[in-house]
Amino acid sequence: MLEERYPFAVPRYQRAYAWEDEAVGHFVRDIEAVLSKPSGSVSHFFGGVVCIELTDNQKVRPHSYEVVDGQQRLATFMLALSCVVEMAAELATDSNPPSLPDAKRADTLRADTAEKYVTWKEADIAAGVTEVRPRLMLSLADDAVFQGLIMPGLAVPKPSRESHQLLIDARTALLDMTRRFIGIKGAAGGRVDRLLRLRQALVQDAHIIHIVSKDRSQAYRLFSVLNHRGESLSDADLLRSRSLELLDSYASRREQVARLWDEMLASSAKNVEAFFKALYPSWTGVRAKGDLFEAIEEQFFPKMPPKTAAEAQSLVKTIELFRDELSIFLKLVAGDWPYDRPPGVPNQVRAWQVDRLRRLILTLKHELALPVLLAGAVSLSEGDFAELVYMLEVFAFRYKNVCNGHATRPANLYYSEACKMHTASHASYTLNAFRIGLRKLINDHAADALFVQLLGENLRFNNSSQRANIREFLTTIEDHRQWWTKTGSTNPKARPKPTMIKVIDIADATLEHIYPQRAEPADKDSALEPLKHNLGNITFFGQADNVAAANKSFAAKQAAYYAISSIGMTSDLATKAAWTEADLSQREQELVAMAVRVFVV
Incomplete structure (x- = not known):
């Protein structure tokens, strides 16, 4: 097929090159298995290649072939053959020890492999020119990189998409296979023999079924039918x-x-x-x-x-x-805000609100909300979208991350509301019904009593999987600290209102044990030791704080670290006379009481 039926081209409807390390690794192992035996004594079946034969009698080669199925293995074979060409060129110019006959053999192998399998010559007699053409061209998105890899003398463009890097990685793996087999030392004659054996394995001992159709109108359907039920193609x-x-x-x-x-x-x-x-x-x-x-x-x-x-x-x-x-x-x-925010232009949404999207997706990992976020980003004003994001953040933390609520119930609500957003006009959709639906899920499956119980049970520092949730909890409480102090603690009907002046980078929030995690022997407290990982004993330092407190005693940390912290809940600790079991318990009760009021939709 490679020698006689060419040129090949991958048409527009084909996907890009998609073989990753595992698939290329299988290919390499299949070839290496053939190499271990004499040529002609073994063969390996590599599947099928389906092509549409096109005819244009005005061309030097009237027949050409559109690759309907099998471009991955065909491209990989071509990359492997280009490695044979490259290594033969090296042997021809750098044989060690020098051997003119072996150098000539290597150069002949290089030229013969390139001319029979990698390239072909198109002669324009009227113009008096002959051009070297590739035997295989990939789709427009990949071809420049592919030709740079297989055609001698061409540069490889900088990769700009995933398929480009996959092609480069595949070529690297195949060149490694070639170098391993022929060796980097030893007599040039033996190395040329081994390189010839590799070419034989690729073009003589490897077999495929080549299906050729002349009916181009059936190409698209044939492509879909062949691949629809397999694993090779994505939706x-x-x-x-x-x-x-x-x-x-x-x-x-x-x-x-x-x-x-x-x-x-x-x-x-x-x-x-x-x-x-x-x-x-x-x-x-x-x-x-x-x-x-x-x-x-x-x-x-x-x-x-x-x-x-x-x-x-x-x-x-x-x-x-x-x-x-x-x-x-x-x-x-990626947690990136989907609305344009040009510099120098006043924004109706604050940076604090923008940061909530990153928290929802990257910290809470609530990908379940992506369909409704997608609809919201397309359909809602930026202000309404910001409200949607924070509503989902609060809900996801309480319902899913703390109370382990089942995903099906919110998913159904998300999908329903997303559809309404997509199909309604900007003016006709409001978040009211969505908010009511989320509140019902909280009331039914993450009510206050359960939320309080599971906050204490789940958000423990010694459970490493919960540390992102602890950061989310403490930083959100910190954002509402001013509201709680002035209004929330005394007015049970007051709606929570975060302070949006500063953005706490949750990735840089350093969790801190108030009673040290590894107390020095002189500072150990038998009453606090079993409680040290509890939520009441955990605070955090901000990005600008000096966090060298480590395992120092509470007294040593107060003035040196807590008093000067940029985090309110941490600086508050400097006013404590001591840190006792009662202080820890009181702080945890207050944090939980705030959480019941803050994490509401």
């Missing part, structure tokens, strides 16, 4: 294929959609897949049942190919919607 790859199939009669629209997909699939496959899992319930109000590709196809794509330019443009608009919402989704999963 995004199949959606790409289907959208391009539907636009087969509208070349300019198809090319426009192909560019949109190239832009989207430059992101990591994991994030793109997560996006489509969030997109469906965000628009429909329910989780996709069964096959995600089929669910999204049914929801967003027409059942039949467009019959008019307007219908074709409508499908383009759908893919543009995917692109735009994916861009927002990628910000959300």
Whole structure:
């Protein structure tokens, strides 16, 4: 196939190169297994390659082949053969000890491998020129990097997407395999023999089934049918294929959609897949049942190919919607604010509110809310979105992270509200019903008594999995300390109001044991030892504080560290006469009493 049926090209509807270390590792081990035996005595089956044969009698080679299925292994074989070319060139110019016959053999192997399997020559007799062409071209997004890796003399462009790095990593692994097999020392003749053996393993002992069709109109469907039920393609790859199939009669629209997909699939496959899992319930109000590709196809794509330019443009608009919402989704999963905040322009939302999104996603790890956050970022004003984020942060901490509430109940509410946001106008949607729904879940499954009990039981420092939750708890309480002191502690009906003047970087909040975690023998207190990991004994230092207090006694830390702390709850400790079991208990009761009032929707 490589020697006789060429050139090959990966068409627009194919995904980018996707083989990661594991797949390339399997390929390397399969080749190495063949290498251990004489050529011709063993063979290895590498699966199938499906191509569409195209004919253009005006060209030097009238037949060319679109790779419908099998580009991953075909590209990997080509990368491996390019390693043979590179190593043969090295042996031809740097044989040690010098050997002219062996150098000639190596150069002949280099030229023969390149001309038979990696490149081909296209002659333009009328113009009197001959050009060297690659036997395999990948899709537009990957081809420049691929050609830089396989074509002698070409530079490899800087990788700008995941598939580029995967190609580079695969080439590196294959070159390592080649160097291991031929060795870096020893007689040049033996090394040339081993390099020839490697080429034999690649082109003579490796076998595939090559399926060729001349009916290009069936290419898209064949591609989907072959891969839909397998593990090799993601739902995004199949959606790409289907959208391009539907636009087969509208070349300019198809090319426009192909560019949109190239832009989207430059992101990591994991994030793109997560996006489509969030997109469906965000628009429909329910989780996709069964096959995600089929669910999204049914929801967003027409059942039949467009019959008019307007219908074709409508499908383009759908893919543009995917692109735009994916861009927002990628910000959300990184904890980044999805609204533009140009410098020098007054903002209606404070930095403190912006920081809550990072806490919700990265600290509390509440990815369950991504569908409703996606809908909110698209549909709500920035102020309403900030309110939504904080409402979800408070709910997630109380319901899920402390009270271990089941995810299905809030998920159903999130999906329902997301659908309403997506389909309602900006003016007609309010957060009131959503807030009422979250309050009911708290009342039913995270009521005050359970919340108080589990705060004490779960938020213990010696449970390392809870330290992020302890930071979230203490820093949020600190943000409400002024409200509690002035209003909250005396007015049971007062709504909690955080102080938004400063942003506490939760990643830099250093948890501090008031009674030391490892007290010196002279400072040990038998009453406090069993309580030292309790919530009442934990405070924190801010980013600007000197945190060298370590295991010093409470008395030693008061003036030197606590009194000058930028954190209110920590500086308050400097007013204590001592730190006793009663002080610890009283502080924990006050923290919990504040939490019941602060962590409400």
